Amino acid sequence: xxxxxxxxxxxxxxxxxxxxxxxxxxxxxxxxxxxxxxxxxxxxxxxxxxxxxxxxxxxxxxxxxxxxxxxxxxxxxxxxxxxxxxxxxxxxxxxxxxxxxxxxxxxxxxxxxxxxxxxxxxxxxxxxxxxxxxxxxxxxxxxxxxxxxxxxxxxxxxxxxxxxxxxxxxxxxxxxxxxxxxxxxxxxxxxxxxxxxxxxxxxxxxxxxxxxxxxxxxxxxxxxxxxxxxxxxxxxxxxxxxxxxxxxxxx
Amino acid sequence: xxxxxxxxxxxxxxxxxxxxxxxxxxxxxxxxxxxxxxxxxxxxxxxxxxxxxxxxxxxxxxxxxxxxxxxxxxxxxxxxxxxxxxxxxxxxxxxxxxxxxxxxxxxxxxxxxxxxxxxxxxxxxxxxxxxxxxxxxxxxxxxxxxxx
Numbered sequence: 001x002x003x004x005x006x007x008x009x010x011x012x013x014x015x016x017x018x019x020x021x022x023x024x025x026x027x028x029x030x031x032x033x034x035x036x037x038x039x040x041x042x043x044x045x046x047x048x049x050x051x052x053x054x055x056x057x058x059x060x061x062x063x064x065x066x067x068x069x070x071x072x073x074x075x076x077x078x079x080x081x082x083x084x085x086x087x088x089x090x091x092x093x094x095x096x097x098x099x100x101x102x103x104x105x106x107x108x109x110x111x112x113x114x115x116x117x118x119x120x121x122x123x124x125x126x127x128x129x130x131x132x133x134x135x136x137x138x139x140x141x142x143x144x145x146x147x148x149x150x151x152x153x154x155x156x157x158x159x160x161x162x163x164x165x166x167x168x169x170x171x172x173x174x175x176x177x178x179x180x181x182x183x184x185x186x187x188x189x190x191x192x193x194x195x196x197x198x199x200x201x202x203x204x205x206x207x208x209x210x211x212x213x214x215x216x217x218x219x220x221x222x223x224x225x226x227x228x229x230x231x232x233x234x235x236x237x238x239x240x241x242x243x244x245x246x247x248x249x250x251x
Numbered sequence: 252x253x254x255x256x257x258x259x260x261x262x263x264x265x266x267x268x269x270x271x272x273x274x275x276x277x278x279x280x281x282x283x284x285x286x287x288x289x290x291x292x293x294x295x296x297x298x299x300x301x302x303x304x305x306x307x308x309x310x311x312x313x314x315x316x317x318x319x320x321x322x323x324x325x326x327x328x329x330x331x332x333x334x335x336x337x338x339x340x341x342x343x344x345x346x347x348x349x350x351x352x353x354x355x356x357x358x359x360x361x362x363x364x365x366x367x368x369x370x371x372x373x374x375x376x377x378x379x380x381x382x383x384x385x386x387x388x389x390x391x392x393x394x395x396x397x398x399x
Contacts, residue, residue: 176333177333177350195278198283199288201288
């Protein structure tokens with residue numbers, strides 16, 4: 001049975017249409033495996049080979065992968081939430097309540113989005129600490145650390161802009177306080193606040209701007225920098241393998 | 252200068268000019284020219300609405316109308332720390348901010364907390380039909396009472 005299933009899979013993979021998409025074809029050789037990774041637009045960001053110990057739990061605690069996982073959950077749930085949400089005053093609050101009480105599975109999607117957002121911020125910090133305390137930020141990986149700092153800021157800005165969207169009291173005052181913090185920038189602080197809010201108060205313009213930032217600009221920035229972040233792992237020689245275990249061990 | 256260098260300079264220069272122009276247009280586009288926000292001028296109604304020696308908050312317009320012994324004045328109710336709406340506590344006779352605990356007295360003078368400045372006094376005047384008017388965009392440096 002296993003053999004027939006295997007034959008069937010092989011037949012599909014040898015099929016002309018399949019081969020036109022996935023060119024590496026069947027085979028267990030290192031060349032086939034390498035081609036499989038190298039010829040896939042998503043996988044080619046990663047190394048075709050990795051040290052076994054860099055894939056073990058202890059090396060990374062999988063914190064970067066988990067962060068990316070929460071990001072994927074946030075994209076999927078966020079797009080679904082967008083189907084019911086109007087970024088207008090006062091409709092936004094009503095839509096948020098509709099998602100909680102009227103839309104089927106709405107409360108599940110909203111809470112999944114919310115908790116994933118919290119988890120992502122937590123995981124980004126945990127990932128950062130893990131990288132820091134392992135010393136994995138050092139040469140030649142220092143530029144990827146900088147990309148990581150950019151991603152930390154994008155994550156925090158995504159959290160902050162998403163915070164306004166329920167348009168409740170908590171959201172309103174949090175963004176009032178936050179935008180006033182932005183106005184503490186020397187010389188151009190009040191101008192930054194004006195551009196951020198699209199006005200002098202947290203109002204319809206601010207809601208729309210935060211919505212566009214939250215749903216379009218910042219996710220695109222995150223995807224771009226995540227791609228660079230992953231690609232740099234390959235370019236910097238794979239995941240940091242750790243200090244040599246002792247004399248005679250391979251670095 | 253060689254022809255190649257000349258054209259490179261022309262190319263880089265025109266891209267730089269275009270980038271500067273885009274930045275200027277972008278900045279202008281992102282600054283709204285018309286704001287659909289409530290007018291800064293508030294009609295606070297007839298003076299006799301306010302009891303003698305009272306502090307009245309209008310949460311919609313974020314101003315206090317204070318009726319002191321010898322006249323009226325208007326205070327901004329927006330905390331000078333980070334912009335939260337403050338509230339008057341009649342039992343303590345102070346104005347307090349719920350966000351970070353700043354406290355002010357009835358004249359807007361800071362008592363304690365992170366607020367860097369007192370609550371500003373706002374320009375107040377009597378309209379032709381005898382209503383108290385407040386201009387929220389106009390803080391006055393010299394404290395003046397409106398006598399009715």
